[in-house]
Amino acid sequence: xxxxxxxxxxxxxxxxxxxxxxxxxxxxxxxxxxxxxxxxxxxxxxxxxxxxxxxxxxxxxxxxxxxxxxxxxxxxxxxxxxxxxxxxxx
Numbered sequence: 001x002x003x004x005x006x007x008x009x010x011x012x013x014x015x016x017x018x019x020x021x022x023x024x025x026x027x028x029x030x031x032x033x034x035x036x037x038x039x040x041x042x043x044x045x046x047x048x049x050x051x052x053x054x055x056x057x058x059x060x061x062x063x064x065x066x067x068x069x070x071x072x073x074x075x076x077x078x079x080x081x082x083x084x085x086x087x088x089x090x
Contacts, residue, residue: 005044007051009033020069023077027051029060046070 005025009032019026027044029051036042040055049064065073075081 005042007032007036007042007044020065020073021078023073023075023080025073027062029062032060035060 003024005027006019007027007029009030010028011019011026016026016028025044025046032051035056035058036053037055040053043052043054044050045052046064049062050059051062052059072078072081075084
């Protein structure tokens with residue numbers, strides 16, 4: 001669908017986990033909705049846990065994902081991740 005990530009003030013726990021299971025980045029940053037305008041571009045540094053608004057120059061921090069979640073997201077979600085792990089075990 002062309003969506004790289006969803007950045008919002010907060011997420012319901014079930015949505016957050018389901019998004020990650022589908023390989024969709026869900027990044028909660030309290031207050032982000034008042035600091036970003038429609039059309040702004042955000043740069044996301046997953047390793048450092050930083051989202052930067054390239055228009056305003058404001059930067060926001062978030063809790064970086066752990067190694068397991070990063071691997072799962074890189075594979076495109078839990079199904080692809082599990083499939084790859086099963087193939088590696090053969």
